[in-house]
Amino acid sequence: MRDVGSDKDEDEMTDKHMTTVSQHYFVDESDKPSFSIAIIENMKEEYGLFVWPCSVILAEYVWQQRYRFSGANVVELGAGTSLPGLVAAKVGSNVTLTDDSNRIEVLKNMRRVCEMNKLNCRVMGLTWGFLDASIFDLNPNIILGADVFYDASAFDDLFATITYLLQSSPGSVFITTYHNRSGHHLIEFLMVKWGLKCVKLVDGFSFLPHYKARELNGNIQLAEIVLNHESPEETSTSTVR
Numbered sequence: 001m002r003d004v005g006s007d008k009d010e011d012e013m014t015d016k017h018m019t020t021v022s023q024h025y026f027v028d029e030s031d032k033p034s035f036s037i038a039i040i041e042n043m044k045e046e047y048g049l050f051v052w053p054c055s056v057i058l059a060e061y062v063w064q065q066r067y068r069f070s071g072a073n074v075v076e077l078g079a080g081t082s083l084p085g086l087v088a089a090k091v092g093s094n095v096t097l098t099d100d101s102n103r104i105e106v107l108k109n110m111r112r113v114c115e116m117n118k119l120n121c122r123v124m125g126l127t128w129g130f131l132d133a134s135i136f137d138l139n140p141n142i143i144l145g146a147d148v149f150y151d152a153s154a155f156d157d158l159f160a161t162i163t164y165l166l167q168s169s170p171g172s173v174f175i176t177t178y179h180n181r182s183g184h185h186l187i188e189f190l191m192v193k194w195g196l197k198c199v200k201l202v203d204g205f206s207f208l209p210h211y212k213a214r215e216l217n218g219n220i221q222l223a224e225i226v227l228n229h230e231s232p233e234e235t236s237t238s239t240v241r
């Protein structure tokens with residue numbers, strides 16, 4: 001006969017076996033590791049508890065552009081395991097990590113990862129398309145989003161949140177990494193629809209150190225997106241392709 005609670009114990013055992021801690025290194029110009037970030041990943045979960053390649057690429061970009069991040073207010077959307085936001089905190093940003101308010105496990109894991117790395121970030125639920133009071137005071141200078149463009153049915157809600165945050169904080173920028181696959185033209189279309197423009201578009205592998213690039217694959221782009229203050233006629237000639 002099985003003890004009461006044994007199912008729970010088994011679940012916990014399985015969870016333990018599915019959980020790993022990965023280390024992510026950031027190297028300065030002299031090729032010496034400056035620091036590493038530890039991430040708790042859980043292979044059982046589909047999305048938010050895994051470090052996706054887009055996140056590795058965006059985190060490396062934050063590290064290489066660290067002069068922009070020192071002292072900045074940074075909000076990461078759909079942060080999941082939160083590597084880019086944690087690197088921003090490490091280089092001196094004031095960071096708010098966010099993910100879907102309904103994904104309690106993901107939010108819990110974000111708090112554990114902050115503790116593990118001794119980084120003091122704010123963690124909050126922020127579901128795309130819900131523009132409630134909690135995001136009114138975020139005032140980000142930089143918004144980050146790694147692999148958040150993967151489900152086309154959520155793109156409009158995501159753009160609503162991005163546009164709101166950009167409008168609430170003049171001069172702010174959204175920096176994202178995404179797989180250049182079928183939704184690509186939809187992203188361009190929605191960007192124009194929401195009054196945004198792309199000011200930088202680069203191949204995500206173009207700045208990645210070799211030792212990181214050889215572990216990853218895919219066609220990943222990095223884009224910097226801002227509010228478009230130009231007239232529609234000017235926009236049609238200045239959209240980045």
Ligand SMILES: C[S@@+](CC[C@H](N)C(=O)[O-])C[C@H]1O[C@@H](n2cnc3c(N)ncnc32)[C@H](O)[C@@H]1O
Binds near residue numbers: 049051055099
């Ligand atoms: C593909 S994962 C990327 C996670 C992480 N940024 C990375 O690159 O490792 C997508 C993330 O978006 C979050 N997400 C999905 N739908 C969302 C929504 N409607 N509102 C907020 N976050 C959402 C998921 O919980 C997940 O963490």
